[in-house]
Amino acid sequence: xxxSCTSTTSTQSELHASILQKxxxxxxxxxxxxxxxxRIHVAVAPACNIQCNYCNRKYDCSxxxxxxxxxxxxxxxxxxxxxxxxxxxxxxLSVVGIAGPGDGLANPKxxxxxFALLKKYAPDIKLCLxxxxxxxxxxxxxxxxxxxxxxxxxxxxxxxxxxxxxxIYPWVFYNHKKHRGVEGAKLLLxxxxxxxxxxxxxxxxxKVNAVLIPGINEDELPRVARKVKELGVFVFNVxxxxxxxxxxxxxxxxxxxxxxxxxxxRAQEACDVNVKMMRHCRQCRADAVGLLGEDRSDExxxxxxxxxxxxxxxxHYNLNQRVKxxxxxxTWRRALRAANGKIMQEEANKNELSTxxxxxxxxxxxxxxxxxxxxxxxxxEFLIYEAGDKGIKFIMHRKVExxxxxxxxxxxxxxxxxxxxxxxxxxxxxxxxxxxxxxxxELESIQLTCDEGFADEPxxxxxxxxxxxxxxxxxxA
Ligand code: CLF
Ligand code: SF4
Numbered sequence: 001x002x003x004s005c006t007s008t009t010s011t012q013s014e015l016h017a018s019i020l021q022k023x024x025x026x027x028x029x030x031x032x033x034x035x036x037x038x039r040i041h042v043a044v045a046p047a048c049n050i051q052c053n054y055c056n057r058k059y060d061c062s063x064x065x066x067x068x069x070x071x072x073x074x075x076x077x078x079x080x081x082x083x084x085x086x087x088x089x090x091x092x093l094s095v096v097g098i099a100g101p102g103d104g105l106a107n108p109k110x111x112x113x114x115f116a117l118l119k120k121y122a123p124d125i126k127l128c129l130x131x132x133x134x135x136x137x138x139x140x141x142x143x144x145x146x147x148x149x150x151x152x153x154x155x156x157x158x159x160x161x162x163x164x165x166x167x168i169y170p171w172v173f174y175n176h177k178k179h180r181g182v183e184g185a186k187l188l189l190x191x192x193x194x195x196x197x198x199x200x201x202x203x204x205x206x207k208v209n210a211v212l213i214p215g216i217n218e219d220e221l222p223r224v225a226r227k228v229k230e231l232g233v234f235v236f237n238v239x240x241x242x243x244x245x246x247x248x249x250x251x252x253x254x255x256x257x258x259x260x261x262x263x264x265x266r267a268q269e270a271c272d273v274n275v276k277m278m279r280h281c282r283q284c285r286a287d288a289v290g291l292l293g294e295d296r297s298d299e300x301x302x303x304x305x306x307x308x309x310x311x312x313x314x315x316h317y318n319l320n321q322r323v324k325x326x327x328x329x330x331t332w333r334r335a336l337r338a339a340n341g342k343i344m345q346e347e348a349n350k351n352e353l354s355t356x357x358x359x360x361x362x363x364x365x366x367x368x369x370x371x372x373x374x375x376x377x378x379x380x381e382f383l384i385y386e387a388g389d390k391g392i393k394f395i396m397h398r399k400v401e402x403x404x405x406x407x408x409x410x411x412x413x414x415x416x417x418x419x420x421x422x423x424x425x426x427x428x429x430x431x432x433x434x435x436x437x438x439x440x441x442e443l444e445s446i447q448l449t450c451d452e453g454f455a456d457e458p459x460x461x462x463x464x465x466x467x468x469x470x471x472x473x474x475x476x477a
Contacts, residue, residue, distance in 0.1 A: 040095075168213065
């Protein structure tokens with residue numbers, strides 16, 4: 001986060017320290033943390049109090065999830081048992097989020113019972129809540145009471161006339177009544193803004209998510225970003241609409257298209273109005289488990305924890321061992337930071353990144369830990385950086401449905417590379433741990449240079465060195 005203060009009072013630095021402490025191991029609020037710490041979502045909140053046209057309740061909440069198979073629902077007790085079970089096995093687990101499949105605050109009993117039990121049985125874990133914002137004002141005291149330090153509110157428009165909102169929300173259920181169209185949209189906006197103000201006043205870190213809906217709110221998002229900034233929201237996250245007829249959503253069936261990488265990049269740039277932007281969101285499922293880039297939700301069946309006692313699971317969770325693991329992660333992060341140096345410039349513009357004003361997009365394959373440690377053939381997502389000879393900036397990740405190899409041996413020309421070529425069409429350099437001759441030739445055909453020379457090296461310094469090596473040789477950078 002950029003800070004324009006020239007002198008810092010002790011109160012300001014204490015505030016800064018307290019924010020850093022809150023975000024340090026939160027994989028969504030800290031871009032740096034997401035390579036090292038994992039989150040789990042527990043699906044305890046099935047109902048919702050509004051209808052979004054990008055949502056089909058058969059699937060997970062689109063506020064914080066991608067359409068996928070329906071999650072299995074959990075009671076608060078089952079949810080906490082799952083957290084203890086998973087937290088013992090995946091010790092990088094640092095955050096529990098309630099993100100659906102409906103809305104956490106439309107299911108307040110289940111949500112707050114889960115948080116209460118987590119405070120008792122997993123006191124080291126951060127609590128995180130995602131909501132459409134309609135009911136924050138009613139539950140603000142409970143949110144503070146359970147020390148929920150992170151709340152995400154989905155705010156797709158700040159249009160006070162309700163016109164844009166009415167195209168997104170057909171109805172809003174409030175005070176035992178369905179409010180439709182413009183009336184419902186205006187009511188929702190009023191409650192969202194009131195709720196965000198209350199959260200900020202209590203010192204709770206707020207993230208605002210906005211779904212980028214082509215043809216509906218793309219021109220509206222910079223206004224949302226400015227409002228977010230004015231409200232004192234910590235971070236703003238633009239999530240591209242994922243829309244297909246088979247998702248069964250109103251938008252999907254009406255042919256509203258998904259928002260692609262390029263549209264997302266344009267929207268992020270337009271919204272970069274001195275507000276901290278989240279660029280590493282993975283649009284997780286309501287029952288997501290693991291590092292943000294991986295999805296381990298299908299490894300943890302209900303049968304593996306539901307019959308175990310809290311005592312047994314608490315022992316397995318092993319608080320002492322978790323503290324040691326987190327200490328080791330922090331030691332590794334310090335070493336990584338030292339190796340990378342101070343090159344990351346989150347809010348930098350092109351001129352700050354490059355002496356020539358020209359920058360290049362670089363794709364990286366990683367399995368986490370801040371290293372270039374994944375083969376091209378197995379990568380299902382690519383981190384994308386914008387880089388010049390002076391600095392680098394993380395832009396986004398790009399997922400593909402199929403990795404290149406899919407476990408096959410040899411190269412018979414039948415490998416799925418078109419999707420990857422499309423995803424990386426504007427990139428000029430790929431840094432990867434290993435890549436075969438065939439895919440390398442394919443990628444060179446779209447002017448994408450592949451380089452294995454930074455295998456197992458720290459990502460950020462390698463991106464900078466890679467760009468200098470390939471694109472800035474003539475100026476001796
Ligand atoms: Fe979950 Fe959301 Fe908390 Fe993170 S996810 S409730 S803030 S712990 Fe993160 Fe997933 Fe994006 Fe959400 S990557 S969808 S921003
Ligand atoms: Fe669906 Fe979430 Fe919108 Fe509710 S708030 S309708 S669950 S996307």
